[in-house]
Amino acid sequence: MNTPALPGRGSADFGGLGDVNLTLKYLLREESARAPAVTALASSSFPSGHHTPLNPGRLGTDALGSGVYVFTRGFNFFKKMLPLEFYGNLWYNVPSIGSVVKTSPGRDWITANMAVEYIFSRHFDLLLEFYSQWETSRICAHHPGSSPAAIFGVLPGSEFIHSQRWTSALGGKNNDRKVTPIFTIVYNF
Numbered sequence: 177m178n179t180p181a182l183p184g185r186g187s188a189d190f191g192g193l194g195d196v197n198l199t200l201k202y203l204l205r206e207e208s209a210r211a212p213a214v215t216a217l218a219s220s221s222f223p224s225g226h227h228t229p230l231n232p233g234r235l236g237t238d239a240l241g242s243g244v245y246v247f248t249r250g251f252n253f254f255k256k257m258l259p260l261e262f263y264g265n266l267w268y269n270v271p272s273i274g275s276v277v278k279t280s281p282g283r284d285w286i287t288a289n290m291a292v293e294y295i296f297s298r299h300f301d302l303l304l305e306f307y308s309q310w311e312t313s314r315i316c317a318h319h320p321g322s323s324p325a326a327i328f329g330v331l332p333g334s335e336f337i338h339s340q341r342w343t344s345a346l347g348g349k350n351n352d353r354k355v356t357p358i359f360t361i362v363y364n365f
Contacts, residue, residue, distance in 0.1 A: 187235075194240045196224045201252065212255035217267065219248040245272035250287070261301075263291040283311040283324060293335065303333040303347060331358070340364070 199219040207213035223243050250267030267287040291305035311324035333347020345360045 192240050193224065195221045195242055195246075197221045199248075204251075207254060207256065212253045212262075212264075215252045215254075217248065217250050217252055217265070219246075219267075221246040221248075242271070246270070247272070248287075259295045261293040261295065263289075263293075263305075265289050284314055286310045286312060299337045301335040301337070303331075303335055303345065305331040305333070305347075307331060307349075333358070 197219060199217060201215045201217050203213065203215050205211070205214040221242070223245060228243060246269055248267050248269045250265060253262075253264040255262045265287065269285050269287060271284070287307075287309050289305060289307045291303060293301045293303050295301050307327075307329050309327045311326065313324075329349050331347050331349045333345050335343055335345040337343050341364050343362045343364075345362075346357070348357045
């Protein structure tokens, strides 16, 4: 990631691995002609990314991790209408209390996403995702004392299907200061 500084002050670079996530899903209902498939999801993010101490000379580019465990529960939805496939998810995320960092972990948040894939061939798809996160009050902790926020965005990408079990996807999301490439590898049991 490269972030420009104030005029005449240079720029900063820093790279590395962010937080690691373990996700388990269970199929609750198979897809039918009229209804989507529904899966339940349980996930945990581990604070493995660099989060502290931050170097002021790197202008925040060295913040690759959250410093907290994040526990997520929710549902995923899927419907195939060739040549398109539609996905959606609704998750509730709870950051840990008494985390690696000695500061307040902030708020819980709801993740609501919708995506569509255009299937080009047996091994290649184009992706377009609309993502959002909505902050809420904490369920198991004190109120964080700040106003809630919401994030909305669009993430384009492409997917390569290596086999029935292995896929990889490359895409990117952006904001006014940076473009973040995202590479994902998925193994299906």
